[in-house]
Amino acid sequence: MRVALINPRFRLPIDTRTTPHLGLAYLGAVSKQRGDTVRIFDADVEDQPVQDFVLEFKPDLVGITANTPQVKQAWRTAKAIKEVWDVPIVIGGPHPSVTSEGLDFESAERPYIDIVVRGEGEAVWLEISKRVEDFKRHSEDKSTRALMDPERHIWDDVLGITYKTSDGQVYRNMDAKPIADLDSLPWPAYDLFKMDRYTNLQPATDHVDGARSFSILTSRGCPYRCTFCSQSIMPIKWRARTPENVIEEWRHLVRDLGAQEIGVLDDSANIRKDRLYRLADLLIAEGLNHVPWIFVNGIRANLAEKPLMAKLKQAGLKRTAFGVETGNPEIMKTIDKNIDHDTIRQAFKNCKEVGLETIGFFIIGLPGETRETMQDTINFAIELDPLIANFSMMTPYPGTKVYEIVKRQGRLLVTDWEDYVFFEQKARYEMGEMTAELVEEMYRRAYRQFYLRPGPILRRVKTKDFWLNLPRNLRIARRTFFKKAEKTELRRAIEAQGSI
Numbered sequence: 001m002r003v004a005l006i007n008p009r010f011r012l013p014i015d016t017r018t019t020p021h022l023g024l025a026y027l028g029a030v031s032k033q034r035g036d037t038v039r040i041f042d043a044d045v046e047d048q049p050v051q052d053f054v055l056e057f058k059p060d061l062v063g064i065t066a067n068t069p070q071v072k073q074a075w076r077t078a079k080a081i082k083e084v085w086d087v088p089i090v091i092g093g094p095h096p097s098v099t100s101e102g103l104d105f106e107s108a109e110r111p112y113i114d115i116v117v118r119g120e121g122e123a124v125w126l127e128i129s130k131r132v133e134d135f136k137r138h139s140e141d142k143s144t145r146a147l148m149d150p151e152r153h154i155w156d157d158v159l160g161i162t163y164k165t166s167d168g169q170v171y172r173n174m175d176a177k178p179i180a181d182l183d184s185l186p187w188p189a190y191d192l193f194k195m196d197r198y199t200n201l202q203p204a205t206d207h208v209d210g211a212r213s214f215s216i217l218t219s220r221g222c223p224y225r226c227t228f229c230s231q232s233i234m235p236i237k238w239r240a241r242t243p244e245n246v247i248e249e250w251r252h253l254v255r256d257l258g259a260q261e262i263g264v265l266d267d268s269a270n271i272r273k274d275r276l277y278r279l280a281d282l283l284i285a286e287g288l289n290h291v292p293w294i295f296v297n298g299i300r301a302n303l304a305e306k307p308l309m310a311k312l313k314q315a316g317l318k319r320t321a322f323g324v325e326t327g328n329p330e331i332m333k334t335i336d337k338n339i340d341h342d343t344i345r346q347a348f349k350n351c352k353e354v355g356l357e358t359i360g361f362f363i364i365g366l367p368g369e370t371r372e373t374m375q376d377t378i379n380f381a382i383e384l385d386p387l388i389a390n391f392s393m394m395t396p397y398p399g400t401k402v403y404e405i406v407k408r409q410g411r412l413l414v415t416d417w418e419d420y421v422f423f424e425q426k427a428r429y430e431m432g433e434m435t436a437e438l439v440e441e442m443y444r445r446a447y448r449q450f451y452l453r454p455g456p457i458l459r460r461v462k463t464k465d466f467w468l469n470l471p472r473n474l475r476i477a478r479r480t481f482f483k484k485a486e487k488t489e490l491r492r493a494i495e496a497q498g499s500i
């Protein structure tokens with residue numbers, strides 16, 4: 001079968017760096033393993049219009065990925081495809097997976113989307129591919145209309161999908177089980193991407209001297225349910241690959257693909273510490289520890305004990321992120337993070353003592369915040385003094401508890417999914433006394449108070465990356481420290497496209 005996987009163009013008014021989509025790389029890999037002819041169309045790096053691509057490749061099945069700010073682009077892409085080619089179109093990813101808000105229905109009800117895959121995709125995608133192939137082999141009428149004919153009952157028992165039959169009815173089947181054995185998955189198929197076109201293969205690594213960086217995922221899921229985090233829409237069950245399985249891919253990234261930096265993308269890599277000790281042993285034994293790697297998304301501070309961090313440092317770990325979120329003890333209790341500030345202090349201390357760099361993620365504008373609690377967060381960031389402090393304004397993503405709270409007690413300032421980004425330095429909701437103006441003021445203050453200190457300035461200007469990317473860094477600094485006056489050209493162009 002001919003299968004196309006699409007990453008819709010991410011239309012943000014920012015100079016973002018492009019990176020291959022790991023979810024599509026996994027889906028492409030399982031399709032290849034099944035024997036399909038696979039093409040990935042990443043609109044971020046393609047020159048060709050999607051309609052031309054489809055007319056040339058003539059796919060039997062199309063899959064499109066979508067997070068929240070991308071979903072309307074995903075619909076536009078699906079519509080453009082259906083205008084020129086009759087093919088079943090499947091959409092998946094974090095946004096259409098949110099059943100609590102009916103966002104699977106929202107996509108399935110679009111005339112040009114046939115099936116929505118909710119949650120983890122590989123097994124469900126394989127099942128869909130198999131059914132489409134059987135149908136194409138045995139049915140005389142090969143149209144999508146026939147494929148979705150309710151009389152044929154093709155989709156009745158496929159778990160993890162929401163689908164629309166050709167009479168316009170939408171059905172939600174039961175959830176699929178999370179993939180139990182992650183070792184059974186093939187490695188992400190990077191060979192399907194135009195790798196030379198990406199400006200940064202792994203955005204959170206240093207990219208020093210244009211180093212070739214790659215991502216790796218060693219576990220999936222998270223047992224915690226923080227109120228602001230979209231992870232809550234994915235399986236609660238944390239599952240990990242064995243260290244032996246991880247090391248094989250790691251070796252492939254370094255030895256075959258020439259990785260010079262690796263970003264570990266796990267949400268909570270250190271849930272089982274014995275696994276990390278074993279992984280560290282293997283990295284050292286295999287001589288792979290010369291390639292620096294980073295926990296880019298944060299590990300749990302309560303499980304970052306000093307001997308483990310020392311061992312990981314020996315195994316090549318250069319830097320680790322922690323989700324600190326807030327510096328205020330009362331706000332901390334409300335976000336279900338299940339951690340206290342002394343534990344976080346200890347984790348940062350452990351890292352510094354063993355020579356690891358740190359990243360702190362902080363949120364400005366959680367529900368219930370005041371000027372004082374936001375200032376506590378800024379002060380705590382300064383106290384912890386990570387190499388990188390990342391402040392973001394709370395963006396309530398659908399499906400999270402914060403979204404629920406804001407809908408009930410606050411005022412959402414965004415109505416368009418395309419605005420669900422936190423690159424724009426704009427507050428996305430107000431609640432009680434917490435106005436958008438206050439949150440935006442505290443956000444800019446956070447960056448100013450943290451970075452405009454002698455220590456961070458010296459650290460930044462001493463890095464090669466700072467000078468290599470000077471114009472970009474200055475643009476980011478101007479945007480971050482000072483209030484932005486007007487909309488960019490790109491933003492105006494997006495708005496001119498009208499609604500879908």
Ligand code: B12
Binds near residue numbers: 217
């Ligand atoms: C790495 C990462 C990034 C990277 C790269 C993203 C990329 N293009 O690969 C960067 C830093 C660029 C990034 C940016 C943003 N991100 Co991000 N990111 C992640 C992170 C940590 C890992 C993504 C990943 O590789 N996961 C592993 C793969 C295997 O999973 P996956 O991509 O979700 O794909 C699986 C399923 O979703 C499904 N699936 C996905 N697509 C499809 C399509 C089909 C057809 C099918 C069948 C199935 C399917 O099957 C896949 C395999 O199981 C996730 C958190 C997480 N744990 O997923 C957040 C996450 C995806 N990001 C998020 C957000 C909000 C953003 C931003 C919007 C933030 C912002 N700054 O405004 C931007 C958007 C950028 C963009 N270009 O779209 C949210 C999304 C929430 C939502 N409702 O949309 C997440 C879930 C974080 C969170 N916990 O809140 N991100």
Ligand code: SF4
Binds near residue numbers: 229267323337
């Ligand atoms: S913020 Fe981190 S710990 Fe909390 S639910 Fe999300 S991934 Fe898990």
